[in-house]
Amino acid sequence: MSTPTTHPVQLDLPGQTHVADGPHDQAGMYVMHHAFRRDLARFEAAVRQTPLGDRATWKALAGRWAAFTEVLHHHHRVEDESIWPLVLGHARERGDAESVETLEAMEAEHDTIDPALAACTEGFASMVDHPCADHRNALDVRITDLRAGLLDHLRHEETGALPLIQVLLSAEEFDSCEKAAGKAYPLRRIPFILPWAMAGLPEEVVTRFLGGAAPQLKHMLRLLRPRFERGEAQAFRHA
Template sequence: MTGPPLTMNRVIHAAVRRDLERLSTALGRMQDGDRDRARALERAFANLRTELTHHHEGEDTHIWPMLARVGVDGALLEAMEGEHHAMADALAVTSLDMATVARSGSAADAAAARASIERTRLVVERHLQHEENELEPRLTPHLGTPEWEAVEKKLSRQPPRVAGRFFAWLTDGISDEHRAFLRTAVPAPVVVVLARTFGRRYYRDVAPVWRA
């Protein structure tokens, strides 16, 4: 039995899940007193928070209003927006916990930060599943319509540094299946040029965190 069709949304969700798993694992393995490692993990979390926040701001600003205009249940859209706020709150708390372990490098603070990551992970996963199971089926009939194409155009208007960071992050550890899908959505040379030219800071500051 095949699963639901891939979408760009699901590819992004997979990257979010990947990083939360990476962070939890890395914090669990961190040695007591390793402040360099703790600071590196704080940078990686900050990058994830930036990408997830940007993704949800795009949905709140462009996708939900379009769906409201075509008659999608307003209560569902309100629930989506409320879940975005809950995730923002959870991410803010975890950011403080990551800053604490970055300052101390202690095993105790690493354990606390890992617990915080896991709490945030639950909040995020609850939303991702809700969106994939309830919202995406209501969006799918509108893909390819003029209304959706207008939304896609707005979402694609990103400064090169934002797009470059996004593609560098998205493709760092991406599965073969998701990479193949990405090529159908964005020409591979565009992804490579943006990531390698404008995503260099990600490759310098974040990608090495996962190779350590």
């Protein structure tokens, strides 16, 4: 008599559109998606509510935006280089046209997000150099469009692509993807990324996410959180 396979309990975070059940724990992906959704909502509110004359806050927002875009670029790069090609290869071997179409769409959607990010970067720079209602209105349109596009992409990824990881990747292949993701971010950004990824999550989720981490990482989070939160309070003080 065979023993039933027990899958890990997947995270189901606010804003998440689907939980992909299966043998691989995709907590890392869901935590990143939660952070992207959280940030875009805050940026949208900050752009609309920050007074034009508050130059210090606009400068803080521009710096915070730069950190957000850098993390998102690295996240998409590891997907395009280390995850989707591997899953796509298996889908093609199976002759699964629908899955191939879904996976090819992931990279195509990344290509539409990049220019939208660049447009917002220009918009924040304009608000630092010459804050005015016209520049704010233009940035508002850009950030709103970007948020809508990225939310659609995350929904598509969660409902279409992440379930394919559960079906098509072996344990060894999934582990290689996780290692590639762990190496994707510059070391200089770790003091930002660690508290950034954990921000807004229930403490039980933080504890679970860091459960297998070295004690030094948990200690680092405790040390980094106050500085990160001070930066958040400055950038999003009006949001």
